[in-house]
Amino acid sequence: MKAMVLAGPNRPFELTTRPDPLPGPGEAVARVISCGSGLTIQHVKAGRRPGVKFPRIIGHEITGEIVAVGAGVSGLAVGDAVTAYYYLNCGHCRWCLANLEPLCAHSGGNVGLDCDGGYAEYIKLPAHIFIKLPEGLDYKEHPAEIGVITDALATPFKVLTRARVRPGETVAVFGAGGGLGIHQVMMAKWAKARVIAVDTAAEKFDACRKAGADAVVNPRDGDVVGALKDLTDGEGVDVVVDYVSATATLEAGAKALGRRGRLVTLGGAGQPFQASAMDLLHKEQELLGSRYVTRAEILATLDIVARGEVWPLVTDIRPLEEAEAVHERVERGEVIGRAALRIA
Numbered sequence: 001m002k003a004m005v006l007a008g009p010n011r012p013f014e015l016t017t018r019p020d021p022l023p024g025p026g027e028a029v030a031r032v033i034s035c036g037s038g039l040t041i042q043h044v045k046a047g048r049r050p051g052v053k054f055p056r057i058i059g060h061e062i063t064g065e066i067v068a069v070g071a072g073v074s075g076l077a078v079g080d081a082v083t084a085y086y087y088l089n090c091g092h093c094r095w096c097l098a099n100l101e102p103l104c105a106h107s108g109g110n111v112g113l114d115c116d117g118g119y120a121e122y123i124k125l126p127a128h129i130f131i132k133l134p135e136g137l138d139y140k141e142h143p144a145e146i147g148v149i150t151d152a153l154a155t156p157f158k159v160l161t162r163a164r165v166r167p168g169e170t171v172a173v174f175g176a177g178g179g180l181g182i183h184q185v186m187m188a189k190w191a192k193a194r195v196i197a198v199d200t201a202a203e204k205f206d207a208c209r210k211a212g213a214d215a216v217v218n219p220r221d222g223d224v225v226g227a228l229k230d231l232t233d234g235e236g237v238d239v240v241v242d243y244v245s246a247t248a249t250l251e252a253g254a255k256a257l258g259r260r261g262r263l264v265t266l267g268g269a270g271q272p273f274q275a276s277a278m279d280l281l282h283k284e285q286e287l288l289g290s291r292y293v294t295r296a297e298i299l300a301t302l303d304i305v306a307r308g309e310v311w312p313l314v315t316d317i318r319p320l321e322e323a324e325a326v327h328e329r330v331e332r333g334e335v336i337g338r339a340a341l342r343i344a
């Protein structure tokens, strides 16, 4: 098969011929139709993600069709249209059995980091990592959009539950111009919240407004906390979702919360920060982490797209051979929404 291989960190992709994968017991192989190209995997390519063993085929936001299943596999058959779960969860521990797979106690890591991923004609995974696509998703016509749902759209969908976003609440999204941030704007609007997009990339504000942002705030223009207070009659916002998670954004986000406000971090820079214990007390505020998304939440997100209620924003779709150029744009932050590679 054709595969885009990374020989090491911070190296260009190499278009390589690899043997077609064969499924062992409990495994399945899918023909990859498309694969999303987000910042998460660009971090791997750029060498910012420790612990990855090279050579490696990256990519996890796939749309594909099952071409072979190994011994003992049930519930998956040749011809099934699939996408993939990003975490190699065990499926058997107390967290997996509680439908909280991102917290798996025996995780094997991630698709495209700890095993080969979707930047190739075929992908082999443990069968339970594949997720069958529901009826009503035209994956043949829109494979790139369907493929990115499992991360770019489902991760923001999960945040709505984690932060208990209710209709009419005000949600500020820090890093709203990024690939996940803009889908968070979209999903918060879908949840009938009032959405404020916060980003330093003013050129992305038009896209944020199109995705549903009611207001935009650029921290480069001055006091972001004051701006968020001004937009909420001095009360503060109900929810901050921080995709940047640098010390400055986390501390601004915590200060911008109102009564019963919730701050959600999804990692990002993952820096330490200070918050006021007195504000947490007096205003009954909460600081939360949200990690990826459960399988059930992915199924719910696929259904939302199948019903036509939201549509993933993929603005740059190119053949596998142009992976290097796509990743250069991802690195420079030039992509609006998501980019994706078309493989079949």
Ligand SMILES: [Zn+2]
Pocket (backbone or CB within 6 Å): 089, 090, 091, 092, 093, 094, 095, 096, 097, 103, 104, 105, 106, 107
């Ligand atoms: Zn588990």
